[in-house]
Amino acid sequence: MLSQLVKHRYKCRTKFPVYVYSKRYQHSISNMFTESPTKELKYRITSKINKLEVSEKSINTVFNSLNQLSKTNSFHLPNQYKTKTKSNIIGIILSRVNGLLKNRYYYTRGENSTLLVGTKGIGKSTTLISTCIALTFITDKVIPVYVQYVDECKELTPSNLISKALIHRGIIINEINSITKLTQKLQENNIRILVVVDELDQLYQTKSREALTTLSDLAYMGSDASGRYCVIGCGSSAALPLLITKSAVHIPSLRDEYPLVIHSPNLNSSKFPSYRLGMGLLSNEELDIILRDRLNCKIITTNDRNVFRVFAGSNIRAIGSLCNILKNESLRISDIYQYIEPYSIHDSRTLKPISNKESLIKATYKRLIEKNRHLINKINNLDLDEILEQDWNSLNPLYIDDLNSILKTLKDKGVDVGLENYFTLVDSNWFIEDGYLNELYPQIPFHLLWENERLCNNKTKKLLHSLSKSLMKKIENRDILL
Numbered sequence: 001m002l003s004q005l006v007k008h009r010y011k012c013r014t015k016f017p018v019y020v021y022s023k024r025y026q027h028s029i030s031n032m033f034t035e036s037p038t039k040e041l042k043y044r045i046t047s048k049i050n051k052l053e054v055s056e057k058s059i060n061t062v063f064n065s066l067n068q069l070s071k072t073n074s075f076h077l078p079n080q081y082k083t084k085t086k087s088n089i090i091g092i093i094l095s096r097v098n099g100l101l102k103n104r105y106y107y108t109r110g111e112n113s114t115l116l117v118g119t120k121g122i123g124k125s126t127t128l129i130s131t132c133i134a135l136t137f138i139t140d141k142v143i144p145v146y147v148q149y150v151d152e153c154k155e156l157t158p159s160n161l162i163s164k165a166l167i168h169r170g171i172i173i174n175e176i177n178s179i180t181k182l183t184q185k186l187q188e189n190n191i192r193i194l195v196v197v198d199e200l201d202q203l204y205q206t207k208s209r210e211a212l213t214t215l216s217d218l219a220y221m222g223s224d225a226s227g228r229y230c231v232i233g234c235g236s237s238a239a240l241p242l243l244i245t246k247s248a249v250h251i252p253s254l255r256d257e258y259p260l261v262i263h264s265p266n267l268n269s270s271k272f273p274s275y276r277l278g279m280g281l282l283s284n285e286e287l288d289i290i291l292r293d294r295l296n297c298k299i300i301t302t303n304d305r306n307v308f309r310v311f312a313g314s315n316i317r318a319i320g321s322l323c324n325i326l327k328n329e330s331l332r333i334s335d336i337y338q339y340i341e342p343y344s345i346h347d348s349r350t351l352k353p354i355s356n357k358e359s360l361i362k363a364t365y366k367r368l369i370e371k372n373r374h375l376i377n378k379i380n381n382l383d384l385d386e387i388l389e390q391d392w393n394s395l396n397p398l399y400i401d402d403l404n405s406i407l408k409t410l411k412d413k414g415v416d417v418g419l420e421n422y423f424t425l426v427d428s429n430w431f432i433e434d435g436y437l438n439e440l441y442p443q444i445p446f447h448l449l450w451e452n453e454r455l456c457n458n459k460t461k462k463l464l465h466s467l468s469k470s471l472m473k474k475i476e477n478r479d480i481l482l
Contacts, residue, residue, distance in 0.1 A: 021147040106227030113231040118277030121317030149203040158217040186228040201235035204258035222271040238423030294323040309392040337468040365451040384470040397439035
């Protein structure tokens, strides 16, 4: 827990850079980038963390500190919207850093690292980056290093990045290339390292020598007993746990998509236990915070919330996209139509091709429709007013028993699908799940209404155009999004 809060304001400066290697966020944090080690960042905060333990209070402090840090230094950090998923990520990081500070990982193996897996657009990367930035100011006893393995960043190895961090601290590095020699330097100088490797699944799509070195570094740090390292790996593919254990070698489709797995080391699932980051329904408070910021409005009505609940779901990235579309002064009906039009089986928006999964998708939607008749039966012909009148917080998910029942029914019909196929559908943007398939929701609730109309053999294209026109009219009349 947080203890001994300091009531007065004070400034905290760091002469060290923030070690964030990410092309995607280079522009938003360019003046903090690691290549500017002489730049001194100022940080005005209202409380001091003496004990870095996991609690609701400490998680809130990280969120608040990031907002204050952004204002004090006049730059934009990735969004700081607080959601359950983001709080879980921060809690996991604080727990690991706390273990480093208390030397909990000394002479232990397989306790200092973890693997985070979650669908795209839920805020994994932004939270990991921002928390690493906050940690730079919260404690100087642990050096956080974040690298996102996308594009040219795939050529960066953890040992190389740790060397740079030590050099910036004035520690002499005489062409140290091995992770074992770096460990000796960390011990000599009493320094601990938090390494966050993001988009780890994408690293397996390359065949470079640097990528293999990176995986070897991670394998070493995951089993090292010096107590100097903590590794947090993160990725969007449900196949990531199969990649790190090399189990994917025996699955032809994964072996083709991730060729590095053939030659990669086994990181060992006991040393990198996987934690699936679920994404359930956003609360009113969580959604309101996002909408106030993105739409620059103070009052959020129930109709406003329902527009985003129905047409964007709980995906923060999708909510941001819909905000941008609806804010557009030259908004056209066709823009709305294109955005809300549901996926088809071969739609590029599903992120990955779906082969032989059509039966599973249809059966899953059919079961979701059955469980949500209390909403669907009140809506006729996709009438917008009737859609916005419903309580979308009452949307029922499918549970693991439902999924097993669907799989059994399909198997009895000769359709060979397994529970692992649901992870593929989640990765492909068809559904979202809260945890280890404990709860499964449609990617966007509107898709559920659409599938129901298709089952009823209604003219869905005509209904979709009418719905887009109604939404456009409400925006023009300022009935929503005031």
